[in-house]
Amino acid sequence: MKDLIILGAGPAGLSAAIYGIRAGLNLIILEKFSPGGQVMNTYEVENYPGFANPIPGWELVSAMENQARRLGAEIISGEIATLSFDSRTKIFTATLADGSTVQAKSIIAATGASLKKLGIPGEEHFFGRGVSYCATCDGAFYKDRVTAVIGGGNTALEEAHFLTRFARRVYLIHRRNQYRADKILKERIASDEKIVPVLETIPLSINGDTKVKSLTVKNIRTEQITELAVDGVFVFIGYIPNTSYLPKDVLNEKGEVIVDIHMRTKIPGLFAAGDLRSESRRQIVMACADGATAAMSAYEYLSQQ
Ligand SMILES: Cc1cc2nc3c(=O)[nH]c(=O)nc-3n(C[C@H](O)[C@H](O)[C@H](O)COP(=O)(O)OP(=O)(O)OC[C@H]3O[C@@H](n4cnc5c(N)ncnc54)[C@H](O)[C@@H]3O)c2cc1C
Structure with a gap:
């Protein structure tokens, strides 16, 4: 049984892992592709503090991944399909797309967002061909x-x-x-x-x-x-939050996760961070801050159990 499962290894998930591990939590990160999230597809980032010159997106996020791994974070390949919560035992069960399950006492949802489609004739047909x-x-x-x-x-x-x-x-x-x-x-x-x-x-x-x-x-x-x-x-017309695996009652009408300032949802032990949450500004620095906040809140929650 893990203390914490972090869903998604973008900037929010990796930052949550860095803070969670340093707080002594026994955690894993679950990622459906390779770590890095949207930043892997960003040519250059020039608004993330700490770099005088623009830095390639892959380089920035690879440094985050290496930092998390050096501290001991384990990144497991898998796609979360559904998440359930037993209010009696206070245990979360994450069911993956391949049918396997993992359990934890707390969860940070950090699965980000995907770019919206136009929905016009030709878009799907010519995807990858223009x-x-x-x-x-x-x-x-x-x-x-x-x-x-x-x-x-x-x-x-x-x-x-x-x-x-x-x-x-x-x-x-x-x-x-x-x-x-x-x-x-x-x-x-x-x-x-x-x-x-x-x-x-x-x-x-x-x-x-x-x-x-x-x-x-x-x-x-x-x-x-x-x-x-x-x-x-x-x-590039906007984003759809990747939240289909979450219970509907933690989402708003846009499908974003409703959180308070501590990144807590209405379900005790379930936190959310980054582009998938309500009122997100969808920027790397903010996703990182959310991840850190969510991990500290998870630590606090677990300490009170
Ligand atoms: C083209 C482009 C350029 C950008 N340029 C900038 C910029 O210059 N500066 C800036 O600050 N921001 C920029 N952004 C925005 C920035 O990339 C995002 O705000 C940031 O990546 C959000 O981080 P996140 O961790 O919340 O989500 P994401 O980066 O979306 O990461 C989420 C991770 O979760 C994984 N995941 C999704 N669903 C599942 C699932 N079901 N199971 C398991 N894993 C899952 C994804 O594979 C991904 O790795 C840009 C975005 C794009 C698309």
């Missing part, structure tokens, strides 16, 4: 090509800027009349002549034959429909 959710992974395939980025937040602007290393033109398509990103990113975009802002516009369909050839868009003010010739479409 439709992507990761510029860092696929940007290099678009050398001297034309791409479109859909979205208007920090991630969309960062990724559009990254794509200009390869693509000769990047349409930056957003449904509002201005981007909703940090000032520094908006200024960077405005001064980049490879980026073509396309505002008040929504995508209607992604078209092609064996690969993407064009994107049909509609201006929501004028209602004009245009077909943009593009070789690739990158989608």
Whole structure:
């Protein structure tokens, strides 16, 4: 029986492990892919404190993983499918996708969030053949090509800027009349002549034959429909929390975990940290802080049992 199971080995889960182990908890981390989370797909991070120069995402998160492992954290490969709680014994049972189970006295849910899909014709069909959710992974395939980025937040602007290393033109398509990103990113975009802002516009369909050839868009003010010739479409329109395994009564209407300032849910012994929680700002530094807070709260909870 473990003191604590941490679900997910992104920045939140790894930070929780670092704090949990140093507090003397007997814990494991359960991760469905490889450790690192979304940061593995981030080209460069320039807003995580402690680094004067931008640091590649994989390097930052590998350092977190190495730190957790050096302290003794065990990262187990597995996907959590359901989580149940016995209120009499106060024991959590995590059932994995392969049917196996692990039990613990407390849980930190840190399974993060996944990028949202557009849900338009062609998106699924051309996934991997011109439709992507990761510029860092696929940007290099678009050398001297034309791409479109859909979205208007920090991630969309960062990724559009990254794509200009390869693509000769990047349409930056957003449904509002201005981007909703940090000032520094908006200024960077405005001064980049490879980026073509396309505002008040929504995508209607992604078209092609064996690969993407064009994107049909509609201006929501004028209602004009245009077909943009593009070789690739990158989608960054928001996130869906990875919380389907959790009891519905700890989630809000968006599927995010409701926590208090100590990262406690309404179920004693169940904590949540990082991008999957309500009111999250979805940034690495905040996911790390959440993870540390959740581990300290778990320690407190276990000490009182
Ligand atoms: C393209 C991009 C660029 C970004 N750039 C920046 C930036 O410059 N600066 C910044 O601060 N933030 C940036 N972010 C946001 C940042 O990456 C996230 O805020 C941060 O990774 C959240 O950490 P997390 O640990 O909560 O979740 P995640 O990083 O999502 O990690 C969750 C982990 O849980 C695992 N998991 C999911 N479901 C299960 C399951 N059922 N069972 C087991 N494991 C599971 C996942 O595989 C993953 O490893 C960026 C995000 C993206 C997508």
